[in-house]
Amino acid sequence: xxxxxxxxxxxxxxxxxxxxxxxxxxxxxxxxxxxxxxxxxxxxxxxxxxxxxxxxxxxxxxxxxxxxxxxxxxxxxxxxxxxxxxxxxxxxxxxxxxxxxxxxxxxxxxxxxxxxxxxxxxxxxxxxxxxxxxxxxxxxxxxxxxxxxxxxxxxxxxxxxxxxxxxxxxxxxxxxxxxxxxxxxxxxxxxxxxxxxxxxxxxxxxxxxxxxxxxxxxxxxxxxxxxxxxxxxxxxxxxxxxxxxxxxxxxxxxxxx
Amino acid sequence: xxxxxxxxxxxxxxxxxxxxxxxxxxxxxxxxxxxxxxxxxxxxxxxxxxxxxxxxxxxxxxxxxxxxxxxxxxxxxxxxxxxxxxxxxxxxxxxxxxxxxxxxxxxxxxxxxxxxxxxxxxxxxxxxxxxxxxxxxxxxxxxxxxxxxxxxxxxxxxxxxxxxxxxxxxxxxxxxxxxxxxxxxxxxxxxxxxxxxxxxxxxxxxxxxxxxxxxxxxxxxxxxxxxxxxxxxxxxxxxxxxxxxxxxxxxxxxxxxxxxxxxxxxxxxxxxxxxxxxxxxxxxxxxxxxxxxxxxxxxxxxxxxxxxxxxxxxxxxxxxxxxxxxxxxxxxxxxxxxxxxxxxxxxxxxxxxxxxxxxxxxxxxxxxxxxxxxxxxxxxxxxxxxxxxxxxxxxxxxxxxxxxxxxxxxxxxxxxxxxxxxxxxxxxxxxxxxxxxxxxxxxxxxxxxxxxxxxxxxxxxxxxxxxxxxxxxxxxxxxxxxxxxxxxxx
Numbered sequence: 001x002x003x004x005x006x007x008x009x010x011x012x013x014x015x016x017x018x019x020x021x022x023x024x025x026x027x028x029x030x031x032x033x034x035x036x037x038x039x040x041x042x043x044x045x046x047x048x049x050x051x052x053x054x055x056x057x058x059x060x061x062x063x064x065x066x067x068x069x070x071x072x073x074x075x076x077x078x079x080x081x082x083x084x085x086x087x088x089x090x091x092x093x094x095x096x097x098x099x100x101x102x103x104x105x106x107x108x109x110x111x112x113x114x115x116x117x118x119x120x121x122x123x124x125x126x127x128x129x130x131x132x133x134x135x136x137x138x139x140x141x142x143x144x145x146x147x148x149x150x151x152x153x154x155x156x157x158x159x160x161x162x163x164x165x166x167x168x169x170x171x172x173x174x175x176x177x178x179x180x181x182x183x184x185x186x187x188x189x190x191x192x193x194x195x196x197x198x199x200x201x202x203x204x205x206x207x208x209x210x211x212x213x214x215x216x217x218x219x220x221x222x223x224x225x226x227x228x229x230x231x232x233x234x235x236x237x238x239x240x241x242x243x244x245x246x247x248x249x250x251x252x253x254x255x256x257x
Numbered sequence: 258x259x260x261x262x263x264x265x266x267x268x269x270x271x272x273x274x275x276x277x278x279x280x281x282x283x284x285x286x287x288x289x290x291x292x293x294x295x296x297x298x299x300x301x302x303x304x305x306x307x308x309x310x311x312x313x314x315x316x317x318x319x320x321x322x323x324x325x326x327x328x329x330x331x332x333x334x335x336x337x338x339x340x341x342x343x344x345x346x347x348x349x350x351x352x353x354x355x356x357x358x359x360x361x362x363x364x365x366x367x368x369x370x371x372x373x374x375x376x377x378x379x380x381x382x383x384x385x386x387x388x389x390x391x392x393x394x395x396x397x398x399x400x401x402x403x404x405x406x407x408x409x410x411x412x413x414x415x416x417x418x419x420x421x422x423x424x425x426x427x428x429x430x431x432x433x434x435x436x437x438x439x440x441x442x443x444x445x446x447x448x449x450x451x452x453x454x455x456x457x458x459x460x461x462x463x464x465x466x467x468x469x470x471x472x473x474x475x476x477x478x479x480x481x482x483x484x485x486x487x488x489x490x491x492x493x494x495x496x497x498x499x500x501x502x503x504x505x506x507x508x509x510x511x512x513x514x515x516x517x518x519x520x521x522x523x524x525x526x527x528x529x530x531x532x533x534x535x536x537x538x539x540x541x542x543x544x545x546x547x548x549x550x551x552x553x554x555x556x557x558x559x560x561x562x563x564x565x566x567x568x569x570x571x572x573x574x575x576x577x578x579x580x581x582x583x584x585x586x587x588x589x590x591x592x593x594x595x596x597x598x599x600x601x602x603x604x605x606x607x608x609x610x611x612x613x614x615x616x617x618x619x620x621x622x623x624x625x626x627x628x629x630x631x632x633x634x635x636x637x638x639x640x641x642x643x644x645x646x647x648x649x650x651x652x653x654x655x656x657x658x659x660x661x662x663x664x665x666x667x668x669x670x671x672x673x674x675x676x677x678x679x680x681x682x683x684x685x686x687x688x689x690x691x692x693x694x695x696x697x698x699x700x701x702x703x704x705x706x707x708x709x710x711x712x713x714x715x716x717x718x719x720x721x722x723x724x725x726x727x728x729x730x731x732x733x734x735x736x737x738x739x740x741x742x743x744x745x746x747x
Contacts (some may be wrong), residue, residue, distance in 0.1 A: 059727030078615060085386040086675035086745060090646035095672060097308035104651050106631040115436045117622060118631075126615035135558060181726025209671060210728055210746055211699060212718055 015195065029157065032068020033204055036188065040175075041195040045069050048155030050173035052149040054191070056164045058085055061206050064096070065188075066159065070129060071097035073157075077128035080104045081123045083114055084097060085133055111135050115143055122150035124156055129157040137163045145172045176244030184211050258479075259358035259389070259416055261371070263705040264350045264403075267291070267384040270349055272326040274501050280314050282307070285322045307378070324350070334383065339527065341374055342630075346393075347430075347484040352400065354485065360416060362651060367410035371398060390421050393688045398425055398451075401432050425477070426452025437475060438589075440465050451477075490527055493622035494587040496520040503542045504578030509569050510583065514567055516558045517585040525558050530590040532558070535567070538584040545577055552628060554616040554652035570624045578637070593649050619651050640707035641714060642676065670703065671720065673744030675732040680741035681733065690731065692742050694724040702733070718745070 009015060028044035031037050037044050045051065055062045070079060079102055081088055090100040104206065106121070108114045114134050121130045130151070151158035165177055171192075178189035185203040235254050267275070268294050269283040280296035282289045289310050292301040299314035307319045328349060332593040335353055338345050339362075344356035357370060364370035372389070378385050383691055388400030388411055399421075409417045442465075448454055454462075454474070463471040473555040475481040498513040514537075525531060551570055555563070622631055632648035639645045683690045690696040703718030708714045715735040720726055730744035 055604050057723070057725050057727045058675060059723065060725075061728075061747065063747035067674075077611065084675075086677055086747075087646070088634055088673060089674060089676040089744065090636045091642075091643075092672035092674045093674075094636055095670075098672070100634045100636060100646075101649075104290055104619075104631055104633055106626075108626055108630060113626060117626065120618055120621055124614050124618035149431070181723075182730075183726065197466070205662050230535075254723060 009045065013213075029069045031112060033065070035202055035204065039188075039200040039202055041193060045157060046175060046194070047157055049151050049175070050144070050158040050160050050171075051178040052127060052153075052160045052162055052173040053179055054162050054164050054167050054176065055179040060179060061186040061204075062161070062179050064207065065179070065186060067096040067205065073103040073128040074098045074146060078102045078104060078126060080106060080127045080130045082106045082118050082121060082130060083108055083134065084131070094208055099148065114144075115139075115240040117160075118147055119150045122154050122156045125156070127154070127156050129159060131159045131161065135163050137166055138169065141170075141172070148172045148174075153213050164247070258356060258514065259361075259367070259410065260391065260393045260396040260705055261357050261374070261391075262348075262388040262400040263353045263355075263374075263378065263385045263392070264388070264400040265333075265334070265353075265383055265385050266295075268327050268330060268351045269322050270431070271383065272318045272323055272330050273501055275532045276501055280308050280317045282319050283318055283322050285317050289319075289349070290322060290501070290737065293655055295445040327351070329497075330493075332488075333383070334493070336377075336524065337377065337381065338374070340523065341370060343487075345488045347488055348393075348397065348485075352397055352565060354396065354505070356393075362412075368407040371407055374647060388423070390475070391416055391418065392477060393483050393485055393492075394473075395421070395425055396479045398477065400431050402428065422463045426450060426455065428452075430454065433473075439470060442466070445600075461526070478742075489526065494521055494524050494532075495584065497582055497584040499582045500580060503581050505579055507568075507574075507576065510571065511564070511568065513583050514585075515564055516561070518563055518567075521559050521585060521587060522558055523595075525590075528590070529557070531593045532587045532590050534589050535588065536588075537567070538586060538587040539576070539580055540582045540584070541577055542579040542581045544657065544695065547577060549574060549622065554619050556613045556616055566620055566624050569621065573625070583717055600744045616652070640705055641670070641704070642718075646676070671746075673728075674747045677743055677745075680743045682734070683740040683742055685740075690721065690740055692729070694726075696721040696723055696729060696731065698731070699728070701731075705732075718743070 027047040029047055030041075030044045035233045045164045053062060073079065079098075080157070083101060084105065086101060088100075093100050096161060102241040104127075106117055109119045111134060112240070114132075118132050118134075120131065121127060132147075133181040147158060147160065150156075164178065166223075167176075174192070174194040176193075179193055180189075182203060185205045188200075188204060190198050190200045190202075263426070265271070265442040269291050270281060271501045273281065273283060273691050275281045277294060280293065280299055280301065282292040282301055284290060284298050287306060287332045289301060289303050289307065291303060292310070292514055297311070298312055299317070301310040301314055301317060305313075310319065311317055331347055331349065331351070331353065333347055335347055338353055338355060341362050342355040342357050342489050344359070347353045348354055355374075359368070360370065361367055362374065371372065371389075375385075375387070386400050386403030386717055388396045390399050392394040402424075407419055410418065430440065430451060433443075433451065443454070455478070459474065462474070476483045480722065496517050496593065498517060500513070504510060504513075513604060521532070525687055533553055535551040535553060537551075539547040539549070551567065551569065553563075553566075588614075590641060598604055619631065633651045635647050635649045637647045655742050681692065683692050683696070685691060686695070689699075699720045701720075702717035704715070704717050706713075706715045713736065717735060718730060718732045720728055721731050728746035729742050730746065731742050733740050
């Protein structure tokens, strides 16, 4: 008797629903990837609370996964990066549509201070999203719970980057994702999500521009003298799709040999 | 005109930290100028020599008069008194004069104003006497005896001239601010009160004592104008609290700090300014001094959050001994810029609220972790990738217009989201590049040739794939023939 169930109860993210389809949560953040939006029961990223991203290596596309969601947020509110492993590179952020002026990078040494700073940032309400990296991969359950509560209080979308090994540890974060580079795509595995079944696996292709194979010489950009005055650049044809490259086919340049 | 005069006769004692249980005498030029209650009880009186006083009261502490401190204290009191009237003047060494006729309506009558003024002065530990009259000089004279009552002013703000004139007439002549020769002459004439003097014809007095004397009497009676320089609040803020015997623990500092911040709050409201910096000066009993600087980025002065911030900072500091006095100094201010919220704002926090919360969290982080713990990245116009970004202090307002324009322009070149702080040299294994695993070049090169005017850099940038699937940004230094990894396409 689905009609008897009050709507408010169904909208509660804590209610686990088996088979019925889900209406998107009103305050979700569109992820910018239609496939991911479909896989998440809330219809997008949560606007508040902790989201754990477990990734094996940096450079697998974990930030570009978030960029379509973070870029609109940065236009209205601010983002904080706590203890990032490398420098967020301003020209690349700009190219992705994210305003570097809206970013605050906080570098803190020592786990205790990092946890304190994370809680302050999450609780302040000044940030739409806080991205955190901690020195120690295994945080105590109590600390994780504090961060989740602070993020809900903010409200603030806490993106907690953790190593893959933390997947075994249970966590109070409502949404947990495993990220792994898989060939030309980013493989996602939803370990846990609010409101329903988890365990979805997705492959999101990476930006095809990154994966262009070395272009043959005849497709290189070249200067051509035309009849008209001045020089014009004849652009090489961009490949229609990212080419899959067999590992053996890639040749390092001649200087290496 | 309604002049209220507050006379602080105990000022020389107060600035030297007089306590009721400890006899103290202020000396000036080898004579006791003033003694506190404990010393007076032992027989110490003004005019005695310090040795006489010491023999009367062996535990007496004699201290030389500190005129500078008195003046500073008087100025602080004037700054505080500024909230009662804009027309306030200092009358050194020990009096403040307030013209209050314009402020009666604001305070709903004279009696309320006077009660508030007296209560505030008592709370500041000042001993005072009040005098009220229609001229500044008369108010000053009346404050010497302090026979003052609230009901001298009626509901419409009119002074009861009859009672004031009667009080003036009863004043002894020794209070008259004239030279001692004239005073002796008056005494020899058998005059003892001001009333007797007023009864004499002014032409005769002028003839006897010179025109200056007549003018003095005319100023007392209000027949001649008596302009006074107005007190202006100073351009820098300074406030100090003395602790008798010194404070030992940080917890005890909480209340004086709150009081100092409250002074500053009032000063800032007065000036419509906002401070960007706090400087605390600790003076220890053993003569040591210490300063505590706090840069601030707040948009509104909120005493409570600021106090928390100060205590956070204080937590990290070790007191070097007993704190004798604590001063708060502010020298840099900015005009307060009013910000308005959107009328049809989106749900959630307003932009101004967010900005103030952002400033709060930055202040907290910087107070605990140091000022260089956070920054905002920004783009720079440079060719070399490591120079194409820069750090900006987080307090600066975001350049919204500029940044959105820059987004539109958006460089189409592929740039990694992660940049290594230093390019890492690559090794070669089995004929391929190696950095935490084998690398395989996917595309390139993009040549960047720049800085020929300093140290020429020629680099060919490639995108490479790590054996784990991650994408790296490599370059070959064409001059040194070496490979480096410079970023990660995260």
